[in-house]
Amino acid sequence: MPEIIIVDQHHEAVTAWEKISGSCGQIPQVLSLDFHTDVLDCRRRGICLPENAAEAVKILRHDEHFDWALRQNIISRAVIIALSPCPVPPEHPMLEVRRSGSLPEVAVMLNEPEKFRPLAEKVLDDEFLSPLLSDGFPSAPYILDIDCDVILCERTLLPRRAEIISRLAENAVLITLSREDDWVKILKLPGEKISGSSIAAALAGILRPRRNNIFHGYCRKKRITT
DSSP: OOEEEEESSGGGGHHHHHHHHTTSSSOOEEEEEESSOOOOOTTTTOOOOOSSHHHHHHHOOSSOHHHHHHHTTSOSEEEEEESSOOSSOOSSTTEEEEOOTTOOOHHHHHHSHHHHHHHHTTTTSHHHHGGGGTTOOOOSSEEEEEEGGGOOSGGGGSOSOOHHHHHHHHHOSEEEEEOOHHHHHHHSOTTOOOOHHHHHHHHHHHSSOOSSOTTHHHHHHHTOOO
C-alpha cells in the first residue's frame, strides 16, 4: 500500500518526492491532477536554486516545483492533467501538460459554472482519464499527485467508472495530496460545501488499494450508485 502524504500547498509535496526518490531504486515519474498547470521554470527569477527539498519549499512558491524536481533528478518525468489551459509551454523537456479536448475555455468554467458542472463531475472517471493516458504513462515507479483544487464538487469523488484511478493509486510508490484550501474556496462550484481539507480527507480515505473498486465503500457510505 503506498503511503499517502497530505500537504497544505502543492510545492510542499517535493519533500515527500525527494524522500521516495532516494529509496525506490529508480527515479520516479509523477502523474499529477490539478486545476492549474504549474510549469514555470525555476531559474527565471534569478534566485539561488536550493539543492534540497527542505530549502525548496521556502523559495519555490510560484508554480516552479515540477521544473525544480526534474532539474534536481528527484523525478524523471512529470505529466500534469490540468483543467485550465497551459499559459506557457513548459521549459523542461520532461514536463508535459495534458488537457481534455472536452473542457471549455476558462471563462466558461469560471463564469458559467453550471454549464461546466457535468464535466467537472467526471474528473476521476475512466471516461475523462482514459484518452489522456492512452500512451501507457505512467510507468513504474511513479508518484500519483493530486492537487485538491481539481475537485470542484463533491460528486467528483463518486466516479461512475473508477478502474483507472483505482489502478493508479494501487500501483503508485507514493500518493501526495495538496489541500490548497484557498484555491478550492475560489474555484469550487456554486452551492458546494467542500474545502481543500475535506477533499484531502476524502481522497485519503478512498485512494487506498482494495480487492474490489476502491470507491465502492465510499459510494456505499454515501448511498450513491456508480
